[in-house]
Structures are given as C-alpha cells and as structure tokens.
Amino acid sequence: MRGIDKVPVFPITSRINGTSVLEIGGCTISDLAEQYGTPLYVFDETTIRSICKDFLEGFQSHYPDTSAVYASKAFMTVGLAQLLQEEDFGLDVVSGGEIAAAVKAGLPMHNIYFHGNNKTREELEYALEMNIGRIVVDNIHELDVLDELAEKKHTVQSILLRVSPGVDPHTHAKTTTGILDSKFGLPIVTGQAEEAVKKAMKSKSLDLIGLHFHLGSPIWDMFPYEEAIPIALDFAQEMSRNHGMDLKEFSPGGGFAVRYLIDQEPPTPAAYANAITNAVKNGCNDRDIPLPKLIIEPGRAIVGQAGVAVYTVGAIKTVPGIRTFVAVDGGMGDNIRPALYEAEYEAVLPNRMDEEATVPVTIAGKYCESGDILVRDVPLPPVVPGDLISVPVSGAYCLAMSSNYNMALKPAIVLVRDGKSQLWRKRETYEDLYRNDIS
Numbered sequence: 001m002r003g004i005d006k007v008p009v010f011p012i013t014s015r016i017n018g019t020s021v022l023e024i025g026g027c028t029i030s031d032l033a034e035q036y037g038t039p040l041y042v043f044d045e046t047t048i049r050s051i052c053k054d055f056l057e058g059f060q061s062h063y064p065d066t067s068a069v070y071a072s073k074a075f076m077t078v079g080l081a082q083l084l085q086e087e088d089f090g091l092d093v094v095s096g097g098e099i100a101a102a103v104k105a106g107l108p109m110h111n112i113y114f115h116g117n118n119k120t121r122e123e124l125e126y127a128l129e130m131n132i133g134r135i136v137v138d139n140i141h142e143l144d145v146l147d148e149l150a151e152k153k154h155t156v157q158s159i160l161l162r163v164s165p166g167v168d169p170h171t172h173a174k175t176t177t178g179i180l181d182s183k184f185g186l187p188i189v190t191g192q193a194e195e196a197v198k199k200a201m202k203s204k205s206l207d208l209i210g211l212h213f214h215l216g217s218p219i220w221d222m223f224p225y226e227e228a229i230p231i232a233l234d235f236a237q238e239m240s241r242n243h244g245m246d247l248k249e250f251s252p253g254g255g256f257a258v259r260y261l262i263d264q265e266p267p268t269p270a271a272y273a274n275a276i277t278n279a280v281k282n283g284c285n286d287r288d289i290p291l292p293k294l295i296i297e298p299g300r301a302i303v304g305q306a307g308v309a310v311y312t313v314g315a316i317k318t319v320p321g322i323r324t325f326v327a328v329d330g331g332m333g334d335n336i337r338p339a340l341y342e343a344e345y346e347a348v349l350p351n352r353m354d355e356e357a358t359v360p361v362t363i364a365g366k367y368c369e370s371g372d373i374l375v376r377d378v379p380l381p382p383v384v385p386g387d388l389i390s391v392p393v394s395g396a397y398c399l400a401m402s403s404n405y406n407m408a409l410k411p412a413i414v415l416v417r418d419g420k421s422q423l424w425r426k427r428e429t430y431e432d433l434y435r436n437d438i439s
C-alpha cells in the first residue's frame with residue numbers, strides 16, 4: 001500500500017500534487033510544516049462545514065425539528081466555535097472553561113447545553129449568570145444545588161435530565177457511559193430518574209423540558225440507539241402519567257463513529273439519521289407522545305476527519321528481529337488516545353505519497369513513557385530523520401486532551417482553505433509553561 005491509497009481517511013479536500021506531496025485545503029503539508037513548525041495540527045475548513053451539513057440536513061430531512069449541538073469536548077478553539085455557529089450548530093459544554101470559550105466566541109447562549117456529572121456550584125452560578133439555554137442535570141445533588149441557585153437569582157432555568165438507560169453500546173470500556181454501572185446520569189431502573197423528575201416538577205425555579213442520554217463513543221451500530229430510545233420514551237410516558245412531565249426536547253446524545261483505519265466502514269450521518277429519527281418517530285407514535293424537538297450532539301464526527309497531525313522524524317532505533325521505532329517530535333502530550341484507549345491510526349509520509357510502504361515501523365513519541373507509542377506496526381516507505389509523518393483523523397480528542405507532560409509545548413493549530421492557511425492557535429512558548437508559577 002502507498003500513502004496515496006490512504007487518502008480516503010484524510011480530509012475531503014486532500015489530493016496528491018504533481019510531486020507526490022499531500023495537499024489539504026490547497027496547502028501542501030510540507031509548506032505548512034515549514035511555515036508553522038512541527039508538531040502541527042492542520043484542520044480543513046471544508047471538511048468541517050461539509051460534515052456539519054451532512055448531519056444537520058440528514059436529520060432534518062427525516063425530522064425537521066432537529067437541532068445540532070457540537071460536543072466541544074472533542075476539540076475547541078474560539079475560531080471553531082464561530083465557524084460552527086455559521087453552520088447553525090449550538091454547543092454542548094461540560095465545564096466553566098467551555099462556557100467561557102463560547103462567551104469569548106460571542107455565541108448566543110440560548111443554544112448552549114451544559115452537561116457534566118459534577119458541575120461545581122461556581123460553574124452553575126456562571127451558567128445562570130450567562131443565561132445558558134439548557135442545563136442537563138446529571139444527578140439529584142446537582143438538581144438541589146441548581147434549584148437553590150436559580151431560586152436565589154429569581155430565575156427559571158430550563159433543564160433536561162440525563163437518564164441512564166442501562167444499554168451497552170459495546171465501545172471501549174473507558175468511553176461507555178449509558179450502562180447502569182456508570183458515573184453518568186440518573187438510572188431509570190433504580191427509580192433515581194423518577195425521583196429527579198418528581199423533584200424537578202415541584203420546583204418553581206426549574207423548568208423540566210426533556211430528557212437526554214449519551215451511550216458512549218464511538219458507536220458503530222444502530223442497535224444501541226434503537227434499544228435505548230424506546231427505554232427513554234417508556235420512561236417519558238410514565239413520567240407524563242405520574243408527574244405531568246411533557247417531553248418537549250429529547251437528546252439521544254452523540255457517539256457517531258469516524259473512519260480511523262482505511263479498512264473501517266463507519267455508518268454514514270444519513271444512516272444514523274435514519275435509524276435515530278425512525279426510532280424516535282415510531283416510539284412517540286406508539287406511545288401517543290407528541291414529537292419532541294430532537295437534539296443531536298456529534299463531537300468526534302464533526303472534527304475527527306478534518307484534523308491531521310504533522311510530526312518530524314528524529315531518532316530511529318531498530319532492534320534487530322523485533323521492531324523499528326521511529327520517534328517523532330510529538331506523542332502522548334498531543335495525542336493520548338493510543339495510550340488511553342489503544343486507539344489505532346494510519347500514518348503516511350506526506351512528501352512521498354506515491355512510494356510503496358515496505359517497512360513496518362512503530363511510531364513512538366518523545367515523552368518519557370514506554371507507553372508513548374502513537375502508531376504500532378504501520379508500513380511506511382523507508383524513513384529517515386527529518387522526514388515528515390502525517391497522522392490522519394487527529395481532529396477529535398487529541399488536542400482536547402493534550403497536556404504539558406515533560407513540560408512540552410502544545411502544538412500550533414492551523415485552519416486551511418482554498419490554498420490559504422490561518423493560525424487558529426499559536427504554538428506555546430516556554431514562558432507559557434510557567435506563566436502562573438509564583439516563586
């Protein structure tokens with residue numbers, strides 16, 4: 001296989017130019033690396049916008065009253081938030097910091113959904129102060145605190161309850177969230193979800209307008225959604241009967257898969273749209289529930305494919321008969337997913353896309369951990385120090401989980417489109433590392 005054969009996992013504008021160099025958004029990876037240095041994260045604007053449209057139009061064509069909110073935990077910059085607003089996306093946030101980013105980006109607050117299993121009092125106060133659209137209450141403690149804070153502020157806050165339907169989506173154990181044994185959400189079977197509904201319906205400061213669940217990520221099949229949606233709708237029907245709750249909004253979360261490896265075939269946005277909207281429409285019709293507004297929360301699927309990591313090769317170590325380690329200038333500091341989830345990636349040499357990949361190598365990071373391996377046993381053309389390596393599908397949950405481990409500097413981020421590049425975030429400097437130190 002050659003680098004060129006892996007182009008389908010790269011952003012949709014990717015092409016190989018006349019000198020066999022990978023171009024994204026009309027910019028060659030080599031020019032970008034020269035201009036901005038490495039490690040570098042390149043995001044393709046066209047891919048982000050196109051996938052936003054696929055999701056929103058895919059769902060709205062079956063279910064017109066659908067809104068999309070981007071799960072900003074997947075990756076967030078102020079520039080991205082503004083771009084998503086132009087695509088008619090709201091934001092799913094999980095912290096005061098993510099709310100602050102939305103405020104900084106000038107997003108309308110009514111389209112923000114505040115999630116999280118342990119929102120602090122300060123974060124809830126900030127959310128109320130900012131008139132955030134929806135708070136997705138995760139547990140009874142949060143319900144009590146929010147009720148008290150909203151009452152004190154003489155306001156009525158719209159809320160959804162995050163329920164735990166007890167459905168296993170068969171994702172990695174560390175990204176499974178909708179099972180009973182999870183820190184997230186109010187379990188339906190134990191009666192805790194009903195207790196929360198009862199309390200919320202009695203509150204004068206909280207307006208319970210709907211239910212949410214998020215099963216996990218990435219979900220490769222439709223059956224977890226098809227199993228969980230009727231469970232949530234049964235619960236909604238019962239809560240309507242028992243406590244007068246109206247299901248005005250219903251959010252079956254995110255979790256939409258992306259293609260990391262060339263031989264994977266994730267469901268398309270249209271397939272998710274078809275399955276989820278059918279399950280909601282049929283489920284509501286069967287139970288005589290008026291169709292609620294549907295909220296979807298894609299994160300990974302919006303930015304995953306759009307992002308490409310670019311590294312420079314340094315030391316190469318061959319252990320005869322065992323393996324060749326090709327070390328790059330990034331690693332677990334900018335992408336912890338392989339170490340955390342055994343995540344797998346493709347890799348290419350972006351300057352030699354037409355060469356046959358003949359040598360299986362293991363791409364290692366530069367951090368002081370044996371577990372700092374980015375890609376295991378990936379065939380590449382013969383690699384030499386100074387070569388560039390590009391890792392596709394690095395847009396989601398890489399930079400968002402990045403750290404300064406080993407006092408490493410977080411990479412620069414650029415956005416490309418129509419042959420132009422724009423810096424979205426500067427590379428950190430050593431001064432940034434001890435900016436808050438007091439000595």
Ligand SMILES: Cc1ncc(COP(=O)(O)O)c(C=O)c1O
Nearest residue numbers: 071214217254255297298299300
């Ligand atoms: C509540 C909630 N919604 C949406 C998402 C987004 O998931 P994904 O990025 O897989 O679409 C997450 C991810 O953890 C989540 O916790």
